[in-house]
Every structure is written in C-alpha cells, then in structure tokens.
Amino acid sequence: MGLTSIALLVTTAVLALAGLAATVWVWPRLAGRGLPPVLGRAGLLAGCQALTVAALALLVNYYFGFYASWADLLGADTGAAQITVAGAAAGLRVLDSRAVPGGRIEEVVLPGATTRLSEEAYVFLPSAYFKDPRRRFPAILALTGYPGDPRNLMTRLDLPGRLAHAIALHQVEPAVLVMMRPSVVLPRDTECVDVPGGPQALTYFATDVRQAVTAHYRTVAGRDSWGVLGGSTGGYCALKLAMSRPDAFSAAVSLSGYYKTIVDGTTGDLFHGDKALADRNDLMWRLARLPAPPVAVLVTSSRKGEADYLPTERFLSAVKPPMRASSLILPSGGHNFNTWNRELPQALPWLVQQLAVPAAAP
Structure with a gap:
C-alpha cells in the first residue's frame, strides 16, 4: 500500500486500537514480578506505542503531504527519478491529460533550457482555452511548501476548482495555472536560490518554466500577465520571485510565507560564504537597500497561530512605491491547509485580477 493511501492509514489505525484492546485484555495475565511477566508488559507497551505513533505519523503526513511515497520518505526518490537533463532543444513533455470540471489538467515535465533542471508540474487549462485557438491567456505559477507534493495544490487546496468557479x-x-513544488532537487530544499556552483532554482522558475509553458501553451509571455502564488516555503518563493525578477512576474500571493531564507540541514550551504547573495535573498534587506520593484503582492497571516504575523506586519510597513502590498490577516489560524483554504477564496481572485489580459483576436 502507498504511503499516502487511505487503506494504509485506516489499517494502521485499526491495528493501533486493536493493540490497545489486546493490552487491556492481556495485562492482568502478565501480573507478577518475574522476568517473563515484566518483559511481556514491556513488549505490550512498546507495541501499542509503536502502532499509535505510526498511525499518527501517517495521519500527519496524509494531511500535510510531507512525503509522497515510501521512496520519498526513505530518501531513495532522488537522482534521475527527480531530475533529468534537458537540452535547449528539448520541449515540455505531457505525461497525462484528463478532463476536470471547468477545464483540463495535464501532467507535464518542464525542462530547463538555461539551468538544465527539470521538474514535474500539473497544468490546469480552463474551458475557454479550447474554445478559441487564437486566444492567449495570463498564467499563474503555484508552488507548494517544502517538501511538498504538487498534487496537494489540487487535492488539498483545489486551486483548479477554485479558479474554474x-x-x-x-x-x-x-x-x-501551473502547479509545482519549489524544490527541484529533492530531498534538498533549495529555497528558490540560485546556489553558487549548484542548482539555479530561482532562474529555473523565473526563466525556464515560463519559457517552456509559453512555448507549449497559449500563454502570454510578458511579465504583466504572469503571477506567482505559494504557501509556506512556496509563499517565500513567490514573494522573492516577484521582487527579484519583476521582469518575469508582476504580482504574487504569499500564504503564510516568511521573509528570509531558511538555512538548515535540509538546505545545506546555499550561499557558500557569499554574503551579498544571502542579503539579496533576504526580502526585508531588499526593501531597505534596493529600489522597490513595480509589483503587487498580497501577504496572509493570522494574529493567533502563525509565527510570521509580526514579520508580516514589518514587511507591510517597509513596502514603498512603486511596489504595492495588500494583506489578508485572519483572527486565528495555524500554519496548515485549513487556514489557506479560508484565505484562497479572496487571495486567488485577487491575483488573477492583477494580471493583464490580452485583447481578443479579431
């Protein structure tokens, strides 16, 4: 059974409950001070706790989507399974296509002509896309958190359904709508950084993804018709992409995002001692030291339950023209899909409304 399957989750939960019942039933029979009864009681407790922890871990992973498969969990889902070398002539590959309410979703692989990176994505094409072959459309790049699974943007947040509605x-x-995860070299978290001597994640999203999508689909190439949205790490990436590459994106939405690169065991050394590069990836530093980019951003948080509330307030206070910032602050809400589902009914339409729509072909 798959790591995220309902069957595995239910089976483990049932086993945990059965283990608890068995412990209560057998415990009186293991009374005594000898070694066998003590070992028996210890074994029952250990088994009960192991099954309970396993059930809780599967439930948390199912809800947040930290790992998509057993190979992903064990770190075996790396190398060629996640990254393919793409030459400049290589184009977007469609792996699957299916109709959904309001349009069609295509599973694709997006090559990186300049960075030689490649990543899986899901592309939602609205029904209008198929009605007029001359019409071109604005586009939104949507990013998960880390490690994330792009399918969560459909199963947990229903971005295609919300957009169609x-x-x-x-x-x-x-x-x-182009739905992806922000890390292109799992299990490493790149934080959307152009790593010196390493993966050029920022350039991949700002240049390669847009070029591959525009070459294959009828999307507008200009920055005025491209926006980016993300949650958590994806929210930080969304803001950074818009602020550092205003030539590529004109608007961004950050759901519970942060404002400075996280560097820890999952990221490794992202900057290799380059303080100037580290500063450029610090969004508060950019607001204080660099000219404001001509972009519109929407940031979300919660007064109670989100660790980024005060940093978000400081970020909003630091924004200056021509950059425009709006906020959506909930009274309470944790760092989770439930909170983002409460914000998206306003946040997603806001983002689309910022994008330029080309005039209809005569």
Missing part, C-alpha cells in the same frame, strides 16, 4: 462567476478572466 471564479471564472464561472465572472469574477476573473480565464487563466492557465
């Missing part, structure tokens, strides 16, 4: 209500114009 907003289009049907005429809240927004039709747009193409």
Whole structure:
C-alpha cells in the first residue's frame, strides 16, 4: 500500500486500537514480578506505542503531504527519478491529460533550457482555452511548501476548482495555472536560490518554466500577465520571485510565507560564504537597500497561530512605491491547509485580477 493511501492509514489505525484492546485484555495475565511477566508488559507497551505513533505519523503526513511515497520518505526518490537533463532543444513533455470540471489538467515535465533542471508540474487549462485557438491567456505559477507534493495544490487546496468557479462567476478572466513544488532537487530544499556552483532554482522558475509553458501553451509571455502564488516555503518563493525578477512576474500571493531564507540541514550551504547573495535573498534587506520593484503582492497571516504575523506586519510597513502590498490577516489560524483554504477564496481572485489580459483576436 502507498504511503499516502487511505487503506494504509485506516489499517494502521485499526491495528493501533486493536493493540490497545489486546493490552487491556492481556495485562492482568502478565501480573507478577518475574522476568517473563515484566518483559511481556514491556513488549505490550512498546507495541501499542509503536502502532499509535505510526498511525499518527501517517495521519500527519496524509494531511500535510510531507512525503509522497515510501521512496520519498526513505530518501531513495532522488537522482534521475527527480531530475533529468534537458537540452535547449528539448520541449515540455505531457505525461497525462484528463478532463476536470471547468477545464483540463495535464501532467507535464518542464525542462530547463538555461539551468538544465527539470521538474514535474500539473497544468490546469480552463474551458475557454479550447474554445478559441487564437486566444492567449495570463498564467499563474503555484508552488507548494517544502517538501511538498504538487498534487496537494489540487487535492488539498483545489486551486483548479477554485479558479474554474471564479471564472464561472465572472469574477476573473480565464487563466492557465501551473502547479509545482519549489524544490527541484529533492530531498534538498533549495529555497528558490540560485546556489553558487549548484542548482539555479530561482532562474529555473523565473526563466525556464515560463519559457517552456509559453512555448507549449497559449500563454502570454510578458511579465504583466504572469503571477506567482505559494504557501509556506512556496509563499517565500513567490514573494522573492516577484521582487527579484519583476521582469518575469508582476504580482504574487504569499500564504503564510516568511521573509528570509531558511538555512538548515535540509538546505545545506546555499550561499557558500557569499554574503551579498544571502542579503539579496533576504526580502526585508531588499526593501531597505534596493529600489522597490513595480509589483503587487498580497501577504496572509493570522494574529493567533502563525509565527510570521509580526514579520508580516514589518514587511507591510517597509513596502514603498512603486511596489504595492495588500494583506489578508485572519483572527486565528495555524500554519496548515485549513487556514489557506479560508484565505484562497479572496487571495486567488485577487491575483488573477492583477494580471493583464490580452485583447481578443479579431
């Protein structure tokens, strides 16, 4: 059974409950001071706790989507399984395509002509995409947190369904949605940094992804028609992509994002002693030291339950024209999908409304 399968989760939970019942039933029979009864009681407790911890761990992983498979959990889902070398002539590859309410979702591999990176993505094409072959569309790059699974953007946040609903209500114009995870070299967390001598993650998203999508789909190439959205690590990446590459993106939404690169055991040495590079990846440093980029951003947080609330307030206070910043602050809410689902009904339409829509072809 797969790591994220309901069957495995239910089976483990049932075994945990059965273990608890068995412990209660057998415990009186193991009364005594000899070594065998003591070992028996210790074995029952250890087995009960192991099953309970396993059930809780599977539940947490199922909800947050930390690991997508057993290979992902064990660190075996790396190398060629995650990264393929793509030459400049290599194009986007479609692995699967299926109809969904309001459009179609295609599973693709996006090559990096300049960075030679490659990553899986899911592309939502609204119904309007298939009605007029001359029409071109704005596009949104949506990023998960780390380690993340791009399928969570569909199963947990229902971004395609939300976008299709907003289009049907005429809240927004039709747009193409590109759903990905922010790390292109799992299990490493690149934090969307162009690592010296390493993966050029920022350039991959800002240049290669946009070029590959625009070459294959009818999306507008100009920065005024491209936005980026993400949660947690993806939120930090969304802000950084818009602020550091305003030539590529004109708007961004950060759901519970942070404002400075996290460096820990999952990232390794991202800057190799280059303080100037570290500073450029610090969004507060950019606001204080560099010219404000001509972009619009929306940041979200919660007064109670989110560790980024005060940093978000400081970020909003530091923004100056021509950059524009808006906020969506909940009274309470944790760092989880439930909170982001409460924010997306406003955040997603806001982002699409910032994007330029090309005039219809005559």
